[in-house]
Amino acid sequence: MRLGRVSLTAFTWLVAILFVFPLVWMVLTAFKQEADAYTDPPKLFFSPTLEQFAGVFERGFLPYLANSGFVTVLSTLAVLVLGIPAAYALSIAPVKGTGNALGFFLSTKMLPIVAAIIPLYVISQNVQLLDNVWALVILYTAMNLPLAVWMMRSFFLEVPREMIEAGRVDGATLPTLLSRIILPVVAPGIAATALICVIFSWTEFFYAINLTAARAGTVPVFLSGFITSEGLYWAQLSAAALLASLPVMIVGWIAQNHLVRGLSMGAVK
């Protein structure tokens, strides 16, 4: 029995390590010279260098990073500003047709984004939003809003009704009710929702590659630049991939538990 437990644990570790091995390899490759990146057999031991990271910044990584940060932060804030009142209206003070509204929000997620890209391109062109970060802010807000409303609604449903009633009796207006009574209770849920919006905005590729270029390009657009250039520089590509993913990776690691709650739409306490 004990031996079984130990070997199951060892097996779990082995599976986990195999599973993340491509990423481990990416981190190793990022610290290699280009010449060490392509060898047969692959090199496990080499003299590490930061050259590739410097190279990534020389290729002009910073503006892309800034664009990603701008778009992610603003679209997530916009989702919260629009989504919190909506979640309130669909949970605590449910309006008529709540079910239809929820169904509508979810159904927009099923609209393949590719079906709208052509008009979005033409419209962006006409209103001077092509290769402009604001186009992405608007689109990412719309992309994340439906899921956010669903998630936040399920968190709002957990607010004890007595608390809200008590507030109402005391004559609290909606803003007071939201900020004093409801938000403190649902704050972790809102954090989980915001985190998921951040991840999806940071990693979005399709809108970014089609609607932006050198000026408003985000981090994924920068990465895609590696396939069009002369050959692939594996070591530098690995360094860029690591730098590009690091912000979301760190946030995600720290907030793992929130992530689980958010993904299960609040179903797990």
Added chain:
Amino acid sequence: MTTTTAAPTPPPVSEAAPVSAPRRRANPWKRRAPLLPALLFTIAVTQVPFLVTVFYSFQSWNLVRPGSQHFVGVQNYVDVFADSQFRGAMLNTVLLTVVCVFVSMLLGLGLALLLDRKFVGRSVVRTLIITPFLILPAAGALLWKTTMFDPTYGLLNVGFGGNTDWLSEFPLASVMTQVVWQWTPFMTLLILAGLQGQSKEVLEAAQVDGAGRWRTFASITLPQLSRYLQLAALLGAIYIVNSFDAIYLMTQGGPGTASTNLPFYIYQRAFEGFDVGQSSAMGVIVVVLTLVVATFALRLMFRTFEVSGGVK
């Protein structure tokens, strides 16, 4: 697109027990006010472009020939249905979605079961396993294309011997591998959440009653997991059906059209062929098909949630 008709069975919303005092009912618009900005914004940004797509789909319009735009009726649709590449892309989309959702859920279930016990370094292992979900899909795709699948220096060939050119010989399977790798952590997390939400008493009672491990899993754990599994499948399918990053960065839909899915094909026709009319028609067809599947999925999902008391 999709209007509210896509939500056939309203979910078990607590409309029956509104908190509000009756006086509030006097002014429905005041109650609706908090919902309206989000609703109007979503309609404007997601539905209006789709309506424009429908309009474009009845036009012949090539972006490289300014002034070529004119009404052609359903000609674009006729052309699209006669296009064997479109049908191939449709088949690839279905294959990619079904296989990836199924395999990543199976792996996710396995990993979640491994993680649902106490052992040394459990939180580290969980952190390792969720990491592929946190990496940029674009980064993941390029990483697999180079360090894993490369015929000469890729780790797959180094590890297993041989010099298979994975991306040319098995393009769709290679893309699927990357997508499954990316989505397995998501499935694991959701299923693990479900496993940990089970009541310990019921599990212990089953053990006391002498139910074996497999029996307990099949008749207690799995039924309790079902709504998590469905949520995982639905969310996974929504994202995987739109897969674009992996195909664009790893194979460019090739060789030939072997790994072209619908999003990539429409992208090619619109942004490389500049054929607005036909690519719009394809977009409309994709939406109609998605709508059919989605209505079915939503119905299923709402029914499950109703049975299980709604997602709280």
